[in-house]
Amino acid sequence: EAEVAQSPRYKITEKSQAVAFWCDPISGHATLYWYRQILGQGPELLVQFQDESVVDDSQLPKDRFSAERLKGVDSTLKIQPAELGDSAMYLCASSFRGREEETQYFGPGTRLLVL
Protein backbone atom coordinates (compact mmCIF):
# COMPACT_ATOMS: atom_id res chain seq x y z
CA GLU A 1 0.00 0.00 0.00
CA ALA A 2 1.35 3.43 -0.97
CA GLU A 3 2.38 5.66 1.92
CA VAL A 4 3.53 9.18 2.57
CA ALA A 5 7.23 9.18 3.44
CA GLN A 6 8.88 11.68 5.75
CA SER A 7 12.43 12.15 6.96
CA PRO A 8 14.04 12.44 9.34
CA ARG A 9 11.73 10.87 11.92
CA TYR A 10 13.43 12.73 14.76
CA LYS A 11 15.51 15.88 14.86
CA ILE A 12 17.21 17.59 17.76
CA THR A 13 18.70 21.00 17.16
CA GLU A 14 19.77 24.06 19.05
CA LYS A 15 17.92 27.33 18.79
CA SER A 16 19.08 29.62 16.02
CA GLN A 17 20.11 26.66 13.87
CA ALA A 18 18.48 25.76 10.56
CA VAL A 19 16.47 22.57 10.11
CA ALA A 20 14.80 20.97 7.12
CA PHE A 21 12.18 18.29 6.76
CA TRP A 22 11.40 16.25 3.67
CA CYS A 23 8.15 14.71 2.48
CA ASP A 24 7.37 12.40 -0.43
CA PRO A 25 3.61 12.12 -0.99
CA ILE A 26 1.72 9.19 -2.44
CA SER A 27 2.48 8.91 -6.14
CA GLY A 28 -0.04 10.79 -8.25
CA HIS A 29 -1.30 12.99 -5.43
CA ALA A 30 -1.43 16.59 -6.56
CA THR A 31 -2.13 18.13 -3.16
CA LEU A 32 0.38 18.20 -0.34
CA TYR A 33 -0.12 19.58 3.16
CA TRP A 34 2.27 20.41 5.97
CA TYR A 35 0.79 20.44 9.48
CA ARG A 36 2.35 21.29 12.82
CA GLN A 37 1.17 19.42 15.90
CA ILE A 38 2.17 20.82 19.26
CA LEU A 39 2.14 18.27 22.09
CA GLY A 40 -1.37 17.84 23.43
CA GLN A 41 -3.04 19.63 20.53
CA GLY A 42 -4.49 18.78 17.16
CA PRO A 43 -2.59 19.38 13.92
CA GLU A 44 -2.67 22.87 12.47
CA LEU A 45 -2.20 23.52 8.75
CA LEU A 46 0.97 25.42 7.90
CA VAL A 47 0.97 25.28 4.11
CA GLN A 48 -0.89 23.60 1.26
CA PHE A 49 0.43 22.93 -2.24
CA GLN A 50 -1.48 22.14 -5.39
CA ASP A 51 1.18 20.65 -7.65
CA GLU A 52 4.08 23.09 -7.31
CA SER A 53 1.98 26.10 -6.30
CA VAL A 54 1.20 27.31 -2.79
CA VAL A 55 -2.57 27.65 -2.34
CA ASP A 56 -2.66 28.41 1.40
CA ASP A 57 0.19 29.56 3.62
CA SER A 58 -1.81 31.88 5.83
CA GLN A 59 -0.61 30.15 9.03
CA LEU A 60 3.03 29.80 8.01
CA PRO A 61 5.38 32.06 10.02
CA LYS A 62 7.07 33.42 6.95
CA ASP A 63 9.84 35.23 8.79
CA ARG A 64 11.43 31.90 9.66
CA PHE A 65 9.57 29.14 7.82
CA SER A 66 9.73 28.34 4.13
CA ALA A 67 8.32 25.52 2.04
CA GLU A 68 8.83 24.43 -1.51
CA ARG A 69 7.64 21.76 -3.91
CA LEU A 70 9.69 22.58 -6.95
CA LYS A 71 8.66 19.78 -9.29
CA GLY A 72 5.25 19.22 -7.81
CA VAL A 73 6.26 15.94 -6.23
CA ASP A 74 8.29 15.91 -3.01
CA SER A 75 8.48 18.86 -0.67
CA THR A 76 10.82 20.45 1.85
CA LEU A 77 9.87 22.51 4.90
CA LYS A 78 12.62 24.64 6.39
CA ILE A 79 12.96 26.58 9.61
CA GLN A 80 15.69 29.18 9.98
CA PRO A 81 16.42 30.09 12.68
CA ALA A 82 14.72 27.54 14.91
CA GLU A 83 13.20 28.75 18.17
CA LEU A 84 12.29 26.85 21.33
CA GLY A 85 8.60 27.19 20.51
CA ASP A 86 9.08 25.30 17.25
CA SER A 87 9.40 22.02 19.14
CA ALA A 88 6.54 19.94 17.74
CA MET A 89 5.59 17.12 15.40
CA TYR A 90 5.60 18.14 11.73
CA LEU A 91 3.19 16.09 9.69
CA CYS A 92 2.96 15.84 5.94
CA ALA A 93 -0.22 14.69 4.22
CA SER A 94 -1.34 14.26 0.64
CA SER A 95 -4.58 13.85 -1.26
CA PHE A 96 -5.42 13.12 -4.87
CA ARG A 97 -6.75 16.50 -6.02
CA GLY A 98 -7.36 18.46 -2.80
CA ARG A 99 -11.13 18.26 -2.95
CA GLU A 100 -12.94 18.52 0.36
CA GLU A 101 -14.36 15.00 0.26
CA GLU A 102 -11.02 13.33 -0.37
CA THR A 103 -9.09 11.51 2.31
CA GLN A 104 -5.84 13.06 3.42
CA TYR A 105 -3.14 10.44 3.96
CA PHE A 106 -0.61 11.29 6.63
CA GLY A 107 3.03 10.39 6.95
CA PRO A 108 4.61 9.28 10.25
CA GLY A 109 5.82 12.79 11.00
CA THR A 110 9.09 14.41 12.05
CA ARG A 111 9.41 15.14 15.73
CA LEU A 112 11.50 18.26 16.30
CA LEU A 113 13.09 19.20 19.60
CA VAL A 114 14.75 22.60 19.84
CA LEU A 115 17.15 23.04 22.76
Add this chain to the structure above:
Amino acid sequence: AQSVTQPDIHITVSEGASLELRCNYSYGATPYLFWYVQSPGQGLQLLLKYFSGDTLVQGIKGFEAEFKRSQSSFNLRKPSVHWSDAAEYFCAVGARNQGGKLIFGQGTELSVKP
Protein backbone atom coordinates in the same frame (compact mmCIF):
# COMPACT_ATOMS: atom_id res chain seq x y z
CA ALA B 1 -14.76 30.73 11.39
CA GLN B 2 -15.11 27.01 11.75
CA SER B 3 -13.90 25.26 14.91
CA VAL B 4 -13.97 21.85 16.54
CA THR B 5 -14.29 21.05 20.23
CA GLN B 6 -13.54 17.72 21.81
CA PRO B 7 -14.68 18.18 25.41
CA ASP B 8 -12.88 15.15 26.84
CA ILE B 9 -9.10 15.34 26.98
CA HIS B 10 -8.68 11.83 28.37
CA ILE B 11 -11.04 8.87 28.68
CA THR B 12 -10.44 5.47 30.26
CA VAL B 13 -12.64 2.50 29.46
CA SER B 14 -12.45 -1.18 30.30
CA GLU B 15 -11.73 -3.64 27.53
CA GLY B 16 -15.00 -4.92 26.12
CA ALA B 17 -16.95 -1.86 27.25
CA SER B 18 -18.64 0.53 24.86
CA LEU B 19 -17.06 3.84 23.86
CA GLU B 20 -18.35 7.24 22.86
CA LEU B 21 -16.02 10.15 22.05
CA ARG B 22 -17.64 13.54 21.73
CA CYS B 23 -17.09 16.11 19.01
CA ASN B 24 -18.86 19.43 18.50
CA TYR B 25 -18.24 21.71 15.56
CA SER B 26 -18.96 25.27 14.65
CA TYR B 27 -19.68 25.99 11.01
CA GLY B 28 -22.32 27.96 9.15
CA ALA B 29 -23.29 25.21 6.74
CA THR B 30 -23.10 21.43 6.62
CA PRO B 31 -19.42 20.64 6.95
CA TYR B 32 -17.36 17.70 5.94
CA LEU B 33 -16.55 15.77 9.13
CA PHE B 34 -13.75 13.34 9.86
CA TRP B 35 -12.41 11.17 12.64
CA TYR B 36 -8.72 10.28 12.67
CA VAL B 37 -6.74 8.06 15.05
CA GLN B 38 -3.10 8.56 16.01
CA SER B 39 -1.01 5.92 17.72
CA PRO B 40 1.97 7.13 19.78
CA GLY B 41 4.68 8.62 17.61
CA GLN B 42 2.75 7.93 14.42
CA GLY B 43 0.85 9.85 11.81
CA LEU B 44 -2.93 10.02 11.56
CA GLN B 45 -5.15 7.33 10.07
CA LEU B 46 -8.65 8.05 8.83
CA LEU B 47 -11.38 6.13 10.68
CA LEU B 48 -14.42 7.53 8.87
CA LYS B 49 -15.87 10.60 7.21
CA TYR B 50 -19.24 12.24 6.58
CA PHE B 51 -20.26 14.44 3.68
CA SER B 52 -23.97 13.96 3.14
CA GLY B 53 -26.74 11.39 3.15
CA ASP B 54 -27.10 8.81 5.90
CA THR B 55 -26.16 10.46 9.17
CA LEU B 56 -24.79 7.23 10.64
CA VAL B 57 -21.40 6.51 9.15
CA GLN B 58 -19.50 3.24 9.40
CA GLY B 59 -15.73 3.22 9.51
CA ILE B 60 -12.80 0.91 9.91
CA LYS B 61 -11.96 -1.13 13.00
CA GLY B 62 -15.62 -1.35 14.04
CA PHE B 63 -16.09 2.39 14.63
CA GLU B 64 -19.16 4.40 13.68
CA ALA B 65 -20.15 8.03 14.05
CA GLU B 66 -23.45 9.87 13.93
CA PHE B 67 -23.93 13.36 12.53
CA LYS B 68 -26.53 15.37 14.44
CA ARG B 69 -27.16 18.73 12.81
CA SER B 70 -29.39 19.99 15.62
CA GLN B 71 -26.62 19.43 18.16
CA SER B 72 -23.68 20.31 15.87
CA SER B 73 -22.15 17.02 16.92
CA PHE B 74 -20.34 14.11 15.30
CA ASN B 75 -19.71 11.61 18.09
CA LEU B 76 -17.61 8.51 17.57
CA ARG B 77 -18.78 5.18 18.96
CA LYS B 78 -17.63 1.60 19.27
CA PRO B 79 -19.70 -1.12 20.93
CA SER B 80 -16.78 -3.11 22.37
CA VAL B 81 -13.33 -1.63 22.88
CA HIS B 82 -10.15 -3.65 22.37
CA TRP B 83 -6.82 -2.94 24.07
CA SER B 84 -5.36 -2.03 20.67
CA ASP B 85 -7.80 0.90 20.43
CA ALA B 86 -5.74 2.85 22.96
CA ALA B 87 -4.61 5.93 21.03
CA GLU B 88 -5.39 9.61 20.45
CA TYR B 89 -8.52 10.41 18.50
CA PHE B 90 -9.04 13.59 16.53
CA CYS B 91 -12.22 15.02 15.10
CA ALA B 92 -11.81 17.40 12.17
CA VAL B 93 -14.00 19.62 10.04
CA GLY B 94 -13.35 20.50 6.43
CA ALA B 95 -14.88 23.68 5.11
CA ARG B 96 -16.44 23.65 1.68
CA ASN B 97 -14.57 25.42 -1.09
CA GLN B 98 -11.33 25.70 0.89
CA GLY B 99 -9.31 23.11 -0.95
CA GLY B 100 -9.49 20.34 1.60
CA LYS B 101 -8.17 22.33 4.55
CA LEU B 102 -8.95 20.53 7.82
CA ILE B 103 -9.52 22.11 11.23
CA PHE B 104 -8.76 19.65 14.01
CA GLY B 105 -9.98 19.41 17.57
CA GLN B 106 -7.46 19.11 20.36
CA GLY B 107 -7.89 15.36 20.58
CA THR B 108 -9.11 12.79 23.10
CA GLU B 109 -6.65 10.31 24.52
CA LEU B 110 -8.18 6.89 25.05
CA SER B 111 -6.78 4.46 27.60
CA VAL B 112 -8.05 0.89 27.81
CA LYS B 113 -7.78 -1.04 31.05
CA PRO B 114 -7.81 -4.83 31.17
